[in-house]
Amino acid sequence: MKKRKILIPMPRSRFYKVVCKNCGAENVIFSHATYPARCKVCGTQVVEPTGGRSKVINAEVVSELG
Numbered sequence: 001m002k003k004r005k006i007l008i009p010m011p012r013s014r015f016y017k018v019v020c021k022n023c024g025a026e027n028v029i030f031s032h033a034t035y036p037a038r039c040k041v042c043g044t045q046v047v048e049p050t051g052g053r054s055k056v057i058n059a060e061v062v063s064e065l066g
């Protein structure tokens with residue numbers, strides 16, 4: 001009998017600091033956001049949730065946190 005090795009996915013989530021392309025405000029977003037995060041200043045959607053890693057839209061990642 002073969003023993004199947006189960007690979008446990010390690011959490012590779014982190015926080016990103018992004019700059020909104022619309023107003024230039026800094027926002028801290030979660031890299032695996034499951035919700036469409038919006039800019040805290042102008043309300044532009046900056047993160048698009050996908051199956052895994054979220055996609056940064058309308059914003060630029062300036063640094064990674066933690």
Ligand SMILES: [Zn+2]
Pocket residue numbers: 020021022023024025039040041042043044
């Ligand atoms: Zn904005």
